[in-house]
Amino acid sequence: MSFVxxxxxxxxxxxxxxxxxxxxxxTIKNAIANNRIAHAYLFAGPRGIGKTTTARIFAKALNCLxxxxxxxxNECAHCSQFNSGQSxxxxxxDGASNRRIEEIRTLRDSVKYAPMSGKYKVxxxxxxxxxxxxxxxxxxKTLEEPPAHVVFIFATTDVHKMPLTIISRCQRFDFxxxxxxxxxxxxxxxxxxxxxxxxxxxxxxxxKKADGALRDAQxxxxxxxxxxxxxxxSEEINKMFNLIEEEIYFKISDAILxxxxxxxxxxxxxxxxxxWNFIDFANELIEHFRNILTVVVRKDTKLISTNETFAKKYLxxxxxxxxxxxxxxxxxxxxxxxxxxxxxxPKLKTEITISTxxxxxxxxxxxxxxRAINSGxxxxxxxxxxxxxPQNTYRKEEVSEENISYAEIPVAIAEEPxxxxxxxxxxxxxxxxxxxxxxxxxxxxxxxxxxxxxxxFAEPIKLTDNNIxxxxxxxxxxxxxxxxxSYLKFLSEKxxxxxxxxxxxxxxxxxxxxxxxxxxxxxxxxxxxxxxETIDINLSEDELKIVEAIKKELGGIEIN
Numbered sequence: 001m002s003f004v005x006x007x008x009x010x011x012x013x014x015x016x017x018x019x020x021x022x023x024x025x026x027t028i029k030n031a032i033a034n035n036r037i038a039h040a041y042l043f044a045g046p047r048g049i050g051k052t053t054t055a056r057i058f059a060k061a062l063n064c065l066x067x068x069x070x071x072x073x074n075e076c077a078h079c080s081q082f083n084s085g086q087s088x089x090x091x092x093x094d095g096a097s098n099r100r101i102e103e104i105r106t107l108r109d110s111v112k113y114a115p116m117s118g119k120y121k122v123x124x125x126x127x128x129x130x131x132x133x134x135x136x137x138x139x140x141k142t143l144e145e146p147p148a149h150v151v152f153i154f155a156t157t158d159v160h161k162m163p164l165t166i167i168s169r170c171q172r173f174d175f176x177x178x179x180x181x182x183x184x185x186x187x188x189x190x191x192x193x194x195x196x197x198x199x200x201x202x203x204x205x206x207x208k209k210a211d212g213a214l215r216d217a218q219x220x221x222x223x224x225x226x227x228x229x230x231x232x233x234s235e236e237i238n239k240m241f242n243l244i245e246e247e248i249y250f251k252i253s254d255a256i257l258x259x260x261x262x263x264x265x266x267x268x269x270x271x272x273x274x275x276w277n278f279i280d281f282a283n284e285l286i287e288h289f290r291n292i293l294t295v296v297v298r299k300d301t302k303l304i305s306t307n308e309t310f311a312k313k314y315l316x317x318x319x320x321x322x323x324x325x326x327x328x329x330x331x332x333x334x335x336x337x338x339x340x341x342x343x344x345x346p347k348l349k350t351e352i353t354i355s356t357x358x359x360x361x362x363x364x365x366x367x368x369x370x371r372a373i374n375s376g377x378x379x380x381x382x383x384x385x386x387x388x389x390p391q392n393t394y395r396k397e398e399v400s401e402e403n404i405s406y407a408e409i410p411v412a413i414a415e416e417p418x419x420x421x422x423x424x425x426x427x428x429x430x431x432x433x434x435x436x437x438x439x440x441x442x443x444x445x446x447x448x449x450x451x452x453x454x455x456x457f458a459e460p461i462k463l464t465d466n467n468i469x470x471x472x473x474x475x476x477x478x479x480x481x482x483x484x485x486s487y488l489k490f491l492s493e494k495x496x497x498x499x500x501x502x503x504x505x506x507x508x509x510x511x512x513x514x515x516x517x518x519x520x521x522x523x524x525x526x527x528x529x530x531x532x533e534t535i536d537i538n539l540s541e542d543e544l545k546i547v548e549a550i551k552k553e554l555g556g557i558e559i560n
Contacts, residue, residue, distance in 0.1 A: 006218040010190055013083070014071050015057055018050050019186055019214055020178040025054070027173070029070030032061055037120075038171045040143055040152040042128075044159035045175030048215030051155040054175075055124045056082075058153060059090045063118030078118050089118040095156075096130040104135040108142045111150045121150050128154040129161040136163050143169050177212025180204070180305045186214070187221055191232075196225050201234035204307045205243065244276045246306070249288035250313055256329075256358050257320060264354035268347055278346040282337040286330065292317045293326040325362055332357065428501045430463040440498040444491070451487050454480055461508065468495075468503045478507045 012018045015025035024043075031037060041058070043051040057072065060082045066073040073079055081087040093107070107123065115121040125131075131139075143152060143166065154170060156162060184203040191198045206224065210217035228236045238245060248267055255263035271281055294303045295318045301311040336353045343349045433440075437460060445452035454477040455470075462469035472478050481487050488505060495503040 006190060006222050007215045010186075010218065012050070012053055012057065013074055015054075015061075016071065018054055018057070020182045021050050021054065021175055024173045024175065028054070028058055028061075032067065032070040037062065037151065039146050039150065040170040041154065042159070042162075042167060042170035042172045043153065043155045043175060044172060045157070046177055046213060047157050048210075048213030049175045049178055050214065051157075051175055052124070052126055055126075055153040055155055056090075056092075059120075059122040059124060059151075062120045062122060062151060063087075063089060063115075087118075089115040089120065090122045090124065092124045092126065095125050095127040099131045099135060101132065101134045101138055104131070104138045108138060111142060111146055115149055119149070122153065123150070124153045124155070126155045127157070128166075129156045129158045133163070136166055140165060140169075178210075178214045178217075179212075180207040183207040183210060183214060183217045187217060190218075190221065194225075194230075196230045196232065198232040199234060201307045201309070202232045202237050204305070205234060205237050208305055209241070209243075242275065244271070244274075244281055244284055246284075246288075246310060249285055250310075252285065252354060252357070253288065253292065253317065255354075256360070259358060261355055261358050264351055264358060267354060268351045271350070272347050278340055278350055279337070281350070282333065282340050286333045286337060289326055289329050289333065292321055293323065293330070296321050296323055296326060322362070325360075328360065329357055332360075428463070428499055430460060433460050433463065433468065433499060436498060440494070443494055443498055447494075448487075448490060451481070451490065466501060466503050467506055469506045469508055471508045481505075482507070 015029055018025050041055075043055060045051055060074075060079055061067060061070065061072040063078040063082075064072040065076040065078060074083065078087065078089075082090055093103075098104075111121070111123070113121075146152065152170075154166075159167070159172075184200075184207050187203055187206065188198070190196075202224070206217055206220045209220060224232050224237055224240060227240050237243070248270065251263055251267055254260075255267075271278065291301075291304045291306070291314055295301060295314045299318050301314055304311060304314060306314070332353070336349070340346050340349055441452055441455060444455065457473040458477075459471045460468055461471045481491075491505050492502055495501065495505075
C-alpha cells in the first residue's frame with residue numbers, strides 16, 4: 001500500500017473530529033437538525049485550520065440518508081459516493097484556477113439542473129477571493145436567489161479581498177487558529193496509532209512552529225518522523241530545523257539576575273557559531289520575557305506555550321523579577337528588534353544589547369531604598385571595601401564586605417544640603433564661615449560665575465559684628481567688586497542664605513595697597529601707551545548707555 005500523508009489519512013470525516021472549531025461545528029449541526037439551511041455560507045480563516053474539511057463534511061451531511069444528531073453516517077450510498085470521489089451532487093471548484101468569467105457563467109448555467117440523487121446540489125469554491133471582479137459580478141444574482149436545491153459554500157484565507165456584496169449574501173463563519181495543546185493532543189494520538197515514539201518537548205516544538213495551522217503541524221510531523229526513524233526527540237528536531245534552543249533564553253535571564261556579563265558573549269557566540277538567525281533570536285527573546293511577565297503577574301503558566309520542564313523554570317521567576325523590571329527589558333528589546341533588522345553587524349549589536357540588559361539595576365531595589373529613606377527603615381546593602389596592595393599601589397584587592405544602613409540617611413533628602421543652612425540659635429563665628437566658605441562660593445557660582453571667579457582666591461580673615469573682611473590676592477578683583485554695587489548687594493543676600501546672617505563685605509587694605517604698589521609702574525606704562533594710541537571717538541547718548549550697562553554687568557573699570 002502506498003504512503004498517504006498524515007493530513008489526508010487523518011482528515012476528519014465527522015464534525016466531532018474537527019479540532020478546535022467546536023463553535024462552528026455545533027452551529028452547523030443544529031442548522032441541519034432544525035432544517036434551517038441557508039443558500040450560501042462563507043468560511044474564513046487562516047490556512048490549515050479545517051475550512052475545506054468542514055465544508056466537505058457539511059456537504060456530505062446535507063445529502064446523508066442516515067443523519068445522527070446532524071452528523072453524516074459515512075455508510076449510506078450518498079456518503080460512500082462522496083468518500084470515494086464519485087458524487088455528482090457535490091462539486092468542488094478551485095477559485096484560483098477557475099477565476100475567469102467564462103467558468104462562472106458555466107457554473108451559473110449548471111445550477112438550474114436538479115441534483116442527480118441527493119436532496120441538495122452543493123458547490124464548494126475554495127480560495128474564492130481569487131475570482132476576478134467580473135466573475136463576482138456575474139455570480140451576484142445567482143448567489144442572491146439560487147434554486148431551492150442549491151447550496152454554495154465558499155472558503156477563503158483573505159476575506160478582506162472579497163466584495164462586500166458577496167459577503168452580505170452569505171452566512172459567515174470565522175475559523176480560529178488551533179491551540180497548541182489541541183495540536184499536541186492530536187499529534188500524540190496519531191503517533192500512538194502509527195507506532196511512533198515522540199516526547200512532549202518534540203510535540204511542543206512542532207506545535208509552536210506550526211503557528212496554529214493543524215495541516216502544517218501534520219506535515220512537520222511526517223518530516224521529523226522520517227528524519228528520526230520513528231523515534232523523535234527534541235534534540236533531533238532542533239538539529240533538523242536548526243532551531244534556537246530554548247535553554248539559551250534562560251541563560252540570559254539568569255545572567256541578568258547574577259550580573260554575569262560573560263554570558264552575553266557566550267550566548268552571542270553560540271548563536272553565531274550555529275548559524276542561527278539574529279532576528280529570530282530577538283523575537284524569541286521578547287517572547288521569553290513576555291512569558292516571565294505573565295508568570296510575575298498571574299503566578300501561573302496557563303498563558304505560556306512551552307513544555308512542562310520550562311514551565312517549572314518560569315515559575316521560579318515569579319517572585320524574583322518585578323513588573324517594572326520586565327517592562328523595562330521588553331521596551332529595550334523592542335528597540336533592539338527594530339534595529340537588528342538593518343544593522344550591519346548583528347553579532348556586535350546583540351553583545352551590546354545583552355550586556356546592557358545584564359547591567360540594568362533592579363527597579364525593585366531602588367524603590368526599596370527610596371522607601372527606606374522616607375520611612376526610616378533599616379536596609380543593609382553590601383558594599384565592597386578595597387585597599388591598595390602594598391606590593392603594587394596600582395593594584396587593588398578586596399578585603400571584606402560591610403553593611404551600610406540606610407536608616408541613618410535623613411528623610412528630607414530632596415531638600416537643600418545641610419551645609420547651606422545653619423541653626424539660627426547658634427552665634428556666627430569666623431570658623432563657621434571658613435568651614436562653609438567653599439559651599440558659599442558654589443552658591444555664588446551657580447548664579448554669577450564672573451563674581452565667583454573674582455572671589456576664587458578670597459579668604460575670610462576677620463569678623464566684626466556683621467562685617468566680614470576678605471583677604472584678596474589681586475587688587476583688580478577688589479576694585480571690580482567694590483565698584484559694582486550689584487555685586488556687593490548680591491553677596492549680602494547670599495550670605496543670609498548660606499550663614500543665616502546678612503553680612504557686609506570688606507577687603508584687607510594692606511593686601512590691596514601692597515598689590516597696588518607692586519603693579520603701579522606697569523599700570524602707568526600701560527596707561528601711557530594707551531593714551532598715545534587713543535583715538536577720539538564721539539559716542540551718542542544711546543551708545544554711552546550701552547557702554548555703562550556693559551561695565552555694570554561685567555564689573556568693568558575705566559582706566560584714565
